[in-house]
Every structure is written in structure tokens, then in C-alpha cells.
Amino acid sequence: MRKNPALNSIRMDKTAFSVSSLDDESDEKLYWLSKTPAERLYGVEIMRQMLYGYDPLTARLQRFFEIAELS
Template sequence: MTVRHVRMNRQAVDVTSLDEQEGSDLAYWLSRTAAERIEALELLRQVHFGYDPARDCLLRAAKVVDGSRG
């Protein structure tokens, strides 16, 4: 899954402090499969680091260095 396949309903998001939360996020995530948890983690990573499919390539070239010298 990539970020471009996901849309967020901003009206459904409620930002609160950890002290104000009701219920248990832990119980929700433990009810999900391992694959669903990893998929959600990957989505968060892509959002956080600004994933851009157009830049989905190496940005630097590798240089082979001869390590046989001293």
C-alpha cells in the first residue's frame, strides 16, 4: 500500500492528549493481524517521511573503493 491509495477523512480525526483518551488503542491493535499492523506502520512511515512515488529511486550513486591498499 502506498500513500496515494489512501484518503483521510479529516472530519473523523480527533486530536487529544494521551490523558484524555478513552478506551484502549492496545486492545484495538492486538485485535488486528500482524499483516494489518505492519501495513498501518508502513503507511505511517510513508506519511511521516513524505513518500513520493516519483522519487522512488536511488538518489545517490554507489562508488566502489579498492580496499586492498594498507
């Protein structure tokens, strides 16, 4: 399976770590609201590819057909 080249440039900073309560407000919403819609979609696509993988052969919609019988 080939990887998306954009995923090769993304690295996790393992030195940045914080612990907080689930009740604390996050600045994540403000971060994404400051981005353009195209940047938000790109972020969602990168997360999708990291979670489900990227295979250019299966990236297309699957075709199917159905035979209908005439009565």
C-alpha cells in the same frame, strides 16, 4: 512526487474528537492487538508514508560501492 493510491482513500473524520488525560488508559493497544500482523504492518506503512511522503523512485534501497586498495 507521485502519491500512493492507498493514501487517496484515507480521510480524517474531523467530527470525531475527544479530549482525555494522558493518565487515562487508551483502547488503541487493544485495537492493534486485534489486528493481524499484516494489517499492523500496513498501518505502520500508511503512517510512514503520510509522515515522510511516498516517492516510488526512491522507495528502493540506495546502492553504493566502495573501492578497496590492496596493500
